Amino acid sequence: MNNQRWLSQNFFLFFFTWGVYLQYWSGWLSGAKGLTVQEVSFIMGFGLVARAFSTMFIYPFASKYFSDKKLTLLLVISSLIAALLYVPFNTFPALFAITLIFSLFYPSLLPAIESSASTLVQQTKIHYGKSRSYGSIGFVISVLILSVMIGYVGEKVILWAMIGYLMIMLILQIMPTPEVLLAKPTVEDRSRAFSMRSLWKVKGFPVVMIIVILLQGSLASYYNYSYIYLQQYLQVNTFYIGMILNVAVLFEILFFLIADRLFANKKISTLFFIAAIGSTLRWIIIFVFPNVGAFIFSQTLHSVSFAMAHYAFIQYITKSLPKQQIANAQGLYSALATSLSAAVLTLFGGYLYDITPGLAFLGMNIFTIPAIIIILLSKKAYQI
Numbered sequence: 189m190n191n192q193r194w195l196s197q198n199f200f201l202f203f204f205t206w207g208v209y210l211q212y213w214s215g216w217l218s219g220a221k222g223l224t225v226q227e228v229s230f231i232m233g234f235g236l237v238a239r240a241f242s243t244m245f246i247y248p249f250a251s252k253y254f255s256d257k258k259l260t261l262l263l264v265i266s267s268l269i270a271a272l273l274y275v276p277f278n279t280f281p282a283l284f285a286i287t288l289i290f291s292l293f294y295p296s297l298l299p300a301i302e303s304s305a306s307t308l309v310q311q312t313k314i315h316y317g318k319s320r321s322y323g324s325i326g327f328v329i330s331v332l333i334l335s336v337m338i339g340y341v342g343e344k345v346i347l348w349a350m351i352g353y354l355m356i357m358l359i360l361q362i363m364p365t366p367e368v369l370l371a372k373p374t375v376e377d378r379s380r381a382f383s384m385r386s387l388w389k390v391k392g393f394p395v396v397m398i399i400v401i402l403l404q405g406s407l408a409s410y411y412n413y414s415y416i417y418l419q420q421y422l423q424v425n426t427f428y429i430g431m432i433l434n435v436a437v438l439f440e441i442l443f444f445l446i447a448d449r450l451f452a453n454k455k456i457s458t459l460f461f462i463a464a465i466g467s468t469l470r471w472i473i474i475f476v477f478p479n480v481g482a483f484i485f486s487q488t489l490h491s492v493s494f495a496m497a498h499y500a501f502i503q504y505i506t507k508s509l510p511k512q513q514i515a516n517a518q519g520l521y522s523a524l525a526t527s528l529s530a531a532v533l534t535l536f537g538g539y540l541y542d543i544t545p546g547l548a549f550l551g552m553n554i555f556t557i558p559a560i561i562i563i564l565l566s567k568k569a570y571q572i
Contacts (some may be wrong), residue, residue: 207330405529
């Protein structure tokens with residue numbers, strides 16, 4: 189079993205499905221199921237809350253009783269069953285209930301695979317960035333393929349694409365897995381003080397978590413308003429918008445390809461500082477220069493504003509936490525930094541966008557600048 193190849197394949201296939209979910213799920217609920225924008229927003233908002241609850245509580249609890257392999261397998265099976273439930277139903281109450289169920293299982297696959305990655309890095313010394321880059325490649329390919337399929341078949345293909353990709357993931361999970369991921373947590377492991385509460389007592393962890401909440405949360409306006417900003421404010425042809433948005437993912441791929449070689453031995457505080465500076469600069473550029481060229485240039489900074497912040501967090505938990513705490517850390521990261529903070533900051537960004545579109549991006553510096561200050565004040569005290 190080639191551990192590096194196994195992890196690369198899992199990242200690739202998961203982000204193949206993530207491209208469907210992140211980019212097209214709302215559009216599918218509206219176009220294929222006939223829901224109004226308000227109904228879709230309501231469903232996806234509560235889905236985000238369910239996702240946060242699951243990744244913060246259910247996933248870390250389950251990780252204490254199942255091996256990484258079995259837990260990931262159960263999540264894939266549960267996600268596939270939940271996706272199949274969508275097929276016969278079209279009413280708002282039914283779709284709302286199914287989305288809550290789907291959100292309890294499917295998004296937890298991300299921290300599950302990231303936890304497996306951290307375990308493999310800790311115990312087998314593989315290269316995280318190399319395998320993670322395959323996830324970004326899978327995301328780009330998925331988005332491009334599905335955009336073509338939608339053009340020929342319509343929005344109904346979105347659900348079937350998700351079901352098909354989850355079936356492929358299921359086949360991969362049935363195949364041989366690295367031995368270290370087959371180890372089931374013991375009674376002794378569960379008896380140790382590796383609770384979610386004890387995680388906050390680890391020196392440096394609360395500061396690191398605050399930093400990633402601020403930095404990942406500051407991407408909220410970008411994720412939610414970039415498309416309409418390009419389409420309505422900058423008058424970009426719809427055909428080119430997908431290409432422009434994929435520039436960010438391409439630079440994300442390039443970063444992960446070189447990350448282990450260039451940044452594996454750098455201080456965590458240095459990585460976070462570069463990410464915070466890059467993020468701040470990114471939102472300033474979009475606001476000060478409201479044109480397509482400047483927006484495309486700002487996309488190159490996704491390699492630091494997102495990718496480097498994410499890489500720094502993975503490096504921190506891999507180097508600073510025992511294996512039994514990694515699932516807890518991944519659960520908190522997914523719930524707080526990429527779910528709840530994004531939900532809150534999306535509302536804030538929407539308020540600013542109504543004032544003037546560029547302000548929605550500049551306003552994200554309310555969170556990146558405090559991150560810079562916290563990093564500078566804490567790097568010595570916490571040795572991060």
